[in-house]
Amino acid sequence: MTDMIVADQLVKDFGEKRAVDQVSLTVKRGEVLGFLGPNGAGKSTTMKMLTGFLKPTSGQASIAGHDVSTASMAARKVLGYLPEGAPLYPDMTPWSLLHFCAEVRNVPSELRRRRVIESIERTNLQSVVMQSIDTLSKGFKRRVGLAQALLHDPEVLILDEPTDGLDPNQKHEVRELIREIAPDKAIIISTHILEEVDAICSRAVIIADGRVIADGAPSQLAEQSPLFNAISVVLSTDKVQQARSILEALDDVQEVRVQSLAGGLAKLTVVPAASRLILNPVISTLGEAKLEAISIRPEASALEDLFRQLTVSPDKQEAA
Amino acid sequence: MGTLFTVAKREFSGYFATPIAAIFLIIFLAVSAAFTFFVGYFLERGNADLQVFFNFHPWLYLFFAPALSMRLWAEERRQGTIELFLTLPIPLWAAVLGKFLAAWLFLGVALILTFPMWVTVNILGQPDNGVILASYLASFLMAGGYLAIGSCLSAATKNQVIAFVLTVTVAFVFTAGGAGFLTNLISEFVGKSVLDAIAEISVLPHFNQIVKGVIALKDLAYFVALILAWLLGAMAVIDYKKAG
Numbered sequence: 001m002t003d004m005i006v007a008d009q010l011v012k013d014f015g016e017k018r019a020v021d022q023v024s025l026t027v028k029r030g031e032v033l034g035f036l037g038p039n040g041a042g043k044s045t046t047m048k049m050l051t052g053f054l055k056p057t058s059g060q061a062s063i064a065g066h067d068v069s070t071a072s073m074a075a076r077k078v079l080g081y082l083p084e085g086a087p088l089y090p091d092m093t094p095w096s097l098l099h100f101c102a103e104v105r106n107v108p109s110e111l112r113r114r115r116v117i118e119s120i121e122r123t124n125l126q127s128v129v130m131q132s133i134d135t136l137s138k139g140f141k142r143r144v145g146l147a148q149a150l151l152h153d154p155e156v157l158i159l160d161e162p163t164d165g166l167d168p169n170q171k172h173e174v175r176e177l178i179r180e181i182a183p184d185k186a187i188i189i190s191t192h193i194l195e196e197v198d199a200i201c202s203r204a205v206i207i208a209d210g211r212v213i214a215d216g217a218p219s220q221l222a223e224q225s226p227l228f229n230a231i232s233v234v235l236s237t238d239k240v241q242q243a244r245s246i247l248e249a250l251d252d253v254q255e256v257r258v259q260s261l262a263g264g265l266a267k268l269t270v271v272p273a274a275s276r277l278i279l280n281p282v283i284s285t286l287g288e289a290k291l292e293a294i295s296i297r298p299e300a301s302a303l304e305d306l307f308r309q310l311t312v313s314p315d316k317q318e319a320a
Numbered sequence: 321m322g323t324l325f326t327v328a329k330r331e332f333s334g335y336f337a338t339p340i341a342a343i344f345l346i347i348f349l350a351v352s353a354a355f356t357f358f359v360g361y362f363l364e365r366g367n368a369d370l371q372v373f374f375n376f377h378p379w380l381y382l383f384f385a386p387a388l389s390m391r392l393w394a395e396e397r398r399q400g401t402i403e404l405f406l407t408l409p410i411p412l413w414a415a416v417l418g419k420f421l422a423a424w425l426f427l428g429v430a431l432i433l434t435f436p437m438w439v440t441v442n443i444l445g446q447p448d449n450g451v452i453l454a455s456y457l458a459s460f461l462m463a464g465g466y467l468a469i470g471s472c473l474s475a476a477t478k479n480q481v482i483a484f485v486l487t488v489t490v491a492f493v494f495t496a497g498g499a500g501f502l503t504n505l506i507s508e509f510v511g512k513s514v515l516d517a518i519a520e521i522s523v524l525p526h527f528n529q530i531v532k533g534v535i536a537l538k539d540l541a542y543f544v545a546l547i548l549a550w551l552l553g554a555m556a557v558i559d560y561k562k563a564g
Contacts, residue, residue: 014564051407055563076409083407087400091337092330103326104408132337148404 004186034201086145327418368445389470397478458530468550497522
């Protein structure tokens with residue numbers, strides 16, 4: 001498999017500040033890379049360098065083997081890009097904007113109409129195609145941006161927060177769309193929605209302060225979190241003390257965290273020692289003690305926990 | 321070549337997407353007529369020519385051209401669309417030239433709409449229509465020069481007001497450098513060779529030559545060079561800004 005997107009030690013300085021520091025990554029065909037990081041971590045700046053919009057202070061980037069600074073035109077031809085915030089010409093309609101992009105991208109005139117209609121259908125823009133972009137909601141604007149990026153069926157897609165501003169249904173649609181087209185493309189999406197990474201990404205890269213601090217399959221990354229295989233138990237507050245002490249007494253349990261919830265309820269997070277499977281022992285222990293729980297389920301936020309651990313600086317963590 | 325045309329077309333139709341085009345055209349025509357009749361005493365002079373009409377053009381463009389060119393790049397930067405625009409497979413020269421041509425064509429339309437002046441003078445007398453045609457050419461070329469200056473300065477900022485003010489200032493230097501009152505003033509301090517050099521890069525002497533009906537290669541080359549130099553400048557500014 002060829003590396004369709006390559007970042008090789010990208011560095012970007014804005015004045016004194018180093019926004020991106022030695023970021024290297026590769027994305028192969030068929031991969032969807034989720035680019036994670038807190039706001040201001042350097043995600044968008046890295047993506048701008050990958051598309052050739054910003055020149056790196058040092059390092060190189062290439063798209064489908066074309067260096068983005070020396071073979072910029074060839075790189076741009078095979079690239080679909082949704083910039084941060086989906087900027088679009090407000091006085092155009094989705095229809096005229098997509099036609100403009102198709103013309104610029106040298107789509108033969110007899111195919112142009114069909115391509116434009118296809119990308120309108122794929123992003124569900126039918127109801128607004130003739131409305132000026134100015135008057136569209138944030139969700140529609142984002143989808144026009146996506147339609148523009150997908151128009152020429154590019155081999156490489158770089159999407160900066162493609163689901164930002166969409167409602168849950170629209171998010172779902174966009175994720176389905178990305179999943180559908182993923183097998184024969186190389187895709188980078190940036191997001192700060194971690195469930196999205198679980199849902200569509202084959203790989204996740206976490207960056208903080210301009211540096212890559214984790215790179216791997218989402219499940220692999222989740223394993224690095226102490227919360228991997230943790231169990232969460234919700235029960236009423238009066239039972240918390242007892243439940244906590246008997247659960248902590250279990251061999252495979254390392255610690256039990258308590259968090260109070262609304263309505264006289266509390267959530268216990270039972271953290272296993274060495275990621276052991278503890279669902280059954282937890283259930284049976286609570287059952288034997290006749291402690292009725294409202295819910296017992298695997299803790300889903302391992303990736304989120306890792307993300308917080310890695311990206312919140314120690315002094316902030318203490319404060320929180 | 322195809323993308324150049326596509327960019328120019330999009331940009332040109334952009335003027336008509338808002339009332340800006342209509343407002344611009346109306347004010348341009350009103351002001352150019354007002355200058356001609358009330359300041360230039362077009363009728364009272366009794367000459368069947370458009371000399372006074374064209375004499376005001378350098379000063380007219382000083383404000384109208386920057387008003388058109390200020391949005392070319394500054395607006396793209398402010399709205400962020402520049403990121404979309406510059407990552408489409410459009411060569412930089414085509415992006416810069418396409419935007420410039422759209423603005424130039426638009427001012428060309430404004431200029432063509434002054435034809436009632438030409439009709440009037442032909443009704444009132446028998447003007448030298450060759451000279452008038454040359455004057456229109458000179459005016460159009462000069463407009464191009466100012467718009468090229470404006471393109472470059474618009475690329476340097478995301479603030480349209482700053483782009484406007486900068487362009488008026490630079491265009492003023494290029495215009496007034498050859499104007500009598502200014503040359504008289506600085507001739508006190510500098511030698512003739514410096515004066516000649518300033519006059520050489522100034523718009524006015526070249527404009528005045530063509531307006532007289534003398535179309536010399538030297539003057540045409542001046543305008544072409546002026547436009548190209550500033551458009552290359554615009555490309556350099558955009559490229560420089562990529563370095564952040």
